[in-house]
Amino acid sequence: MYALKRFGQHWLSDATILERIAAAAHLGAADRVLEIGPGLGSLTAHLLEHSSVIAVEIDERAVAHLRHRFAAEPRFTLIEGDILGLPLPPEATAVVANIPYNISGPILARLTGTPSAPVRQFRTIVLLVQLELAERITARSGNRTYGALSVRLQYLAECELLFGIPRTAFRPPPKVDSAVIRLTPRPFALQATDPAYLEALVTRAFATRRKMLRNCLKGWVESTRLLLALESLQIRPDARAEDLSVENFVRLSNLLVALP
Numbered sequence: 001m002y003a004l005k006r007f008g009q010h011w012l013s014d015a016t017i018l019e020r021i022a023a024a025a026h027l028g029a030a031d032r033v034l035e036i037g038p039g040l041g042s043l044t045a046h047l048l049e050h051s052s053v054i055a056v057e058i059d060e061r062a063v064a065h066l067r068h069r070f071a072a073e074p075r076f077t078l079i080e081g082d083i084l085g086l087p088l089p090p091e092a093t094a095v096v097a098n099i100p101y102n103i104s105g106p107i108l109a110r111l112t113g114t115p116s117a118p119v120r121q122f123r124t125i126v127l128l129v130q131l132e133l134a135e136r137i138t139a140r141s142g143n144r145t146y147g148a149l150s151v152r153l154q155y156l157a158e159c160e161l162l163f164g165i166p167r168t169a170f171r172p173p174p175k176v177d178s179a180v181i182r183l184t185p186r187p188f189a190l191q192a193t194d195p196a197y198l199e200a201l202v203t204r205a206f207a208t209r210r211k212m213l214r215n216c217l218k219g220w221v222e223s224t225r226l227l228l229a230l231e232s233l234q235i236r237p238d239a240r241a242e243d244l245s246v247e248n249f250v251r252l253s254n255l256l257v258a259l260p
C-alpha cells in the first residue's frame, strides 16, 4: 500500500525494532493496548503477542487491509476514525503507537491531559515520535531543549527516551530521525496547589526563554513578591526559566499562590 503524506504514513517492518517497541510497554495478559494508526498492522502483530489490541485507524485502505489480516484474531478490535475526534476507548490500559508526526502534539495532549486535568487512564504510554520532540519532552533543566512541554509532561508522567530509530528503517524514510519514548503517568512527588496557575506560570516563563524570569513575568506577578519567592527557594534573582527544575516550578507556583 503506497504511503499517504497527509496521514503521516511511514511504514516500519524491521521485526527486531517492532518487538523492542512492543516489549517497552511491559504488557501483561490483562492489558488492553490502544494502538493509534496501525497502518499495515506490523506493530499490531507484535502487540498481539503480548495483549489484546484496540486500534484506531483513519485511512480506509488500511482499515480494509487490517480487517482482512486480523479476521481470525478475537483479541483485535478496530475502530475506523480520527483519534483526535473520537473518545479514547475507556477499556484501554496502555498505549503503544508509531504516531503520525504532524499530529504528535495534540495526540500527546489527549493521552496525558494537563496539570489541571490529568488523564490517569493509562499505566504506560510508549510512542515513536520525532527525535527532536523526544528530546524536548525528556530534557532536564539547563538543557537547550528544556521548555514548557518538558515541565508539563514531566509533572504528569515519568518521561524516558528509550532508543533512537534511524530513518532508513521506514518506508518511505522520513526527513527526520525518530525515537521511542515511554511516559509513565503518576502524580508528581510535589503537588501543585493550583495546577492551572502552574500551567500559566510555565507558559509565561518560557514565552521569552532568553529573558530573566523576573522580566518574563513582569506585569503578571508583582516583582517584589517574585523576588521574595525566588529568595526563599534559594533561586538566583537573575535565573531564567530553563534554570528551574520541574520541582522548583511547582515550589515557585505554590509560593506565589500562597503569598499575600
Ligand SMILES: C[S@@+](CC[C@H](N)C(=O)[O-])C[C@H]1O[C@@H](n2cnc3c(N)ncnc32)[C@H](O)[C@@H]1O
Residues within 6 Å of the ligand: 007, 008, 009, 010, 011, 012, 013, 036, 037, 038, 039, 040, 041, 042, 043, 056, 057, 058, 059, 062, 081, 082, 083, 084, 098, 099, 100, 101, 103
Ligand atoms: C507513521 S504511520 C505508522 C503505521 C504503522 N503503525 C507502522 O508502524 O508501520 C501512522 C499511521 O497513523 C494513521 N493516522 C494518521 N492520522 C491519524 C488519525 N488522525 N487518527 C488515526 N490514525 C491516523 C496513518 O494512516 C498511519 O497508518
